[in-house]
Amino acid sequence: MFLENLKQLLAVDMLAVDYVIRTRLSSEVVLVNQVAEYIINSGGKRLRPALVVLSANAFGYQGKFHHDLAAVVEFIHTATLLHDDVVDESDLRRGRATASALFGNAASVLVGDFLYSRAFQMMVEVGEMRVMQTLADATNVIAEGEVLQLLNCHDADVEIANYMRVIHCKTAKLFEAAMRLGAILGKASAIDEAAAAKYGIHLGTAFQLIDDVLDYSANEQETGKHLGDDLAEGKPTLPLIYAMQHGSAEQVAVVRNAIEQGDVSKFADVLEIIRHTGALDFTRQQAQLEAEMACAAIAHLADSAYKNSLLSLAQFAVSRKF
Numbered sequence: 247m248f249l250e251n252l253k254q255l256l257a258v259d260m261l262a263v264d265y266v267i268r269t270r271l272s273s274e275v276v277l278v279n280q281v282a283e284y285i286i287n288s289g290g291k292r293l294r295p296a297l298v299v300l301s302a303n304a305f306g307y308q309g310k311f312h313h314d315l316a317a318v319v320e321f322i323h324t325a326t327l328l329h330d331d332v333v334d335e336s337d338l339r340r341g342r343a344t345a346s347a348l349f350g351n352a353a354s355v356l357v358g359d360f361l362y363s364r365a366f367q368m369m370v371e372v373g374e375m376r377v378m379q380t381l382a383d384a385t386n387v388i389a390e391g392e393v394l395q396l397l398n399c400h401d402a403d404v405e406i407a408n409y410m411r412v413i414h415c416k417t418a419k420l421f422e423a424a425m426r427l428g429a430i431l432g433k434a435s436a437i438d439e440a441a442a443a444k445y446g447i448h449l450g451t452a453f454q455l456i457d458d459v460l461d462y463s464a465n466e467q468e469t470g471k472h473l474g475d476d477l478a479e480g481k482p483t484l485p486l487i488y489a490m491q492h493g494s495a496e497q498v499a500v501v502r503n504a505i506e507q508g509d510v511s512k513f514a515d516v517l518e519i520i521r522h523t524g525a526l527d528f529t530r531q532q533a534q535l536e537a538e539m540a541c542a543a544i545a546h547l548a549d550s551a552y553k554n555s556l557l558s559l560a561q562f563a564v565s566r567k568f
Contacts, residue, residue, distance in 0.1 A: 248558050248559075248562050249562070251555070251558075252296070252555055252558075252559070255551055255552070255555055256296055256299055256300070259299045259303070259312070259313065259316075260292065260295070260296065260299065262310070262313040263292075263295050263299065263313050263316040263317055263320075265313075266313050266314055266316075266317040267286060267317045267320060267321075270317060270321075270364060270368060271283065271286065271364075273360065277349070277353055277357070278357055278360050280349070281328075281345050281349050281353055281354065281357040282324075282357055282360070282361065284345055284348065284349075285324050285327065285328060285345050285357075286320070286324060288339065288342050290323075290324075292320065293453075294316075294319045294320060294323050294420055294421065294424050295316035295317065295319050295320045295424070296316070297319075297421060297424035297425055297428070297446065297449075298312055298315050298316040298319055298424045298425075298427050298428050299312055299313075299316050299428070300428065300552050300555055300556055300559075301424065301425045301426075301427065301428020301429055301432070301442050301552075301556075302427075302428035302429075302431045302432055303428075303550070303552040304428065304432070304442075304544075304547060304548075304550055304552040304553050304556065305428060305429055305431070305432025305433070305434045305438065305442075306432050307428065307431045307432040307433075309431065311372050311374075311431055312427075312428060312431055314368055314371070314372060315368075315369070315372065315377065315427045315431070316424075317368065318365045318368050318369050318381065319381075319420065319423065319424050319427070321361045321362070321364055321365040321368075322361070322362065322365050322381070322384070322385060322388075322420065323420060324358075324361055325358040325359070325361040325362045325365070326358075326388060326392070326420075327339065328345055328346070328354045328355070328357060328358035328361070329354070329355060329358045329392070330392070331344040331345065331346045331347075331354065332346045332351045332354050332355055333392070333396065334475075334479050335479075336475065345357070362385065365381070366381075366382075369381050374430065374431075376430050377427060377430055377431075380423050380426050380427060380430065381423060381427075383423075384419050384420055384422070384423035387415050387419045388415060388416060388419055388420060390415050391411075391412055391413075391414075391415025391416030391417075391419065392416060394408075394411065394412045394415060394416070395412050395416055395481070398412060398481070398482060399479060399480040399481060400480035400505060400506050400507075400508065401480075401482060401505070401506075402482060402490065402501070402502040402505040402506050404482040404487060405487070406484065406487055406488075409482065409483065409484060409487060410451070413450075413451055413454045413455070414447065414450075414451065416454075417450045417451070417453065417454040418446070418447045418448075418449075418450030418451045418454070419447075419450070420450065421446040421447065421449050421450030421453070422443045422444075422446035422447045422450065423446070424446060425442040425443055425445055425446035425449075426439060426442055426443045426446065428442065429442040429443070438547065441543045441544050441546070441547065442543075442544065444539075444540075444543040445540045445541075445543040445544045445556065445560075446540075447540075448536045448537070448539040448540035448543065448560075449536070449537070449540045449559065449560055449563060451533075451536045452533040452534075452536035452537045452540065452560065452563045452564055453563045455484060455529055455530075455532055455533035455536065456529075456530070456533050456563060456564060456566060458476070458483040458484050458485055458529055459485065459526050459529050459530055459533070460567070460568070461473065461474070461475060461476045461477075461483065461485075462474070462485055462517055462520055462526060463526055473513070474510045474513040474517075477504055477505070477508065477509075477510055477513060477516060478508050478510045479508060480505055480506070480507075480508040481505075482505050484525075484528075484529045484532065485520050485525040485526055485528075485529050486501055486505060486516070486520070486525070488523065488524075488525040488528050488529065489501055489516075489519050489520045489523045489525040490502065492523040492524070492525070493519055493522070493523050497519045497522070497523070500512060500515050500516065500519060501516055501519055504516050530564065533563070533564045534564050537560040537561060537563060537564045538560075540560040541557050541560050541561075544556060544557070
């Protein structure tokens with residue numbers, strides 16, 4: 247019900263965003279068009295561009311640049327997905343073959359670069375230095391997050407604080423940027439802009455934590471992702487870290503070996519340990535805390551349908567099954 251209401255509220259805006267995406271994707275190089283169209287049409291939630299639109303409207307913005315910047319955010323996100331799937335050697339995303347599986351690693355990396363550079367062309371056209379600063383900072387932090395995650399792979403000694411840093415860089419930073427962009431366009435006060443950014447950080451963190459939960463509990467048909475993909479890639483996500491902190495010595499040894507070896511043959515054993523230690527419940531609780539902090543950050547903003555949708559979105563991020 248929430249998603250339907252959100253789609254209805256943003257219908258006109260998101261049609262405009264989709265038009266910008268289609269228009270600015272075009273290239274004289276056929277392969278660029280093929281790969282970019284494939285990934286853009288692969289059934290994503292369009293959550294990050296929706297945040298730009300929600301934030302801009304919540305702050306009373308009346309122009310058209312929020313559509314352009316929503317498309318910019320989607321291009322940046324899509325570029326990270328293209329690069330991610332190459333690094334992770336993933337063959338499935340949202341129930342479809344990844345671009346790297348279909349077109350090859352080289353094409354995926356290079357089209358990801360095209361999307362990044364097109365995004366920067368578009369942000370310059372807005373003519374607002376703070377917009378460029380926000381997006382330049384965000385893309386740099388996201389890249390750092392990718393490298394941090396790479397360093398953490400197959401490392402069973404990663405601590406919660408280190409893992410949370412990866413989430414803040416790799417996922418939450420673009421959520422933060424999306425919310426800040428809307429506030430900048432809406433000429434929000436420094437206090438309100440900071441509040442919008444804080445909402446984005448906490449929402450993005452909650453969203454990623456639930457993704458971590460779903461990797462060990464979801465219906466594969468709903469998520470379009472294989473259960474245990476994180477384990478196969480040796481990613482020590484919060485459920486695994488918590489299970490190692492609260493399991494028996496024997497259980498810790500099983501989880502440690504699975505992380506270090508990327509051993510999905512032990513997935514059933516690891517899943518049982520995660521459930522036995524309450525790791526999924528703990529991770530959901532942490533996500534709920536993040537959602538509550540997101541809502542608290544914007545509680546003082548003027549009431550509107552857009553603010554209400556942001557509040558509902560925070561709860562949806564935690565309760566979702568996909």
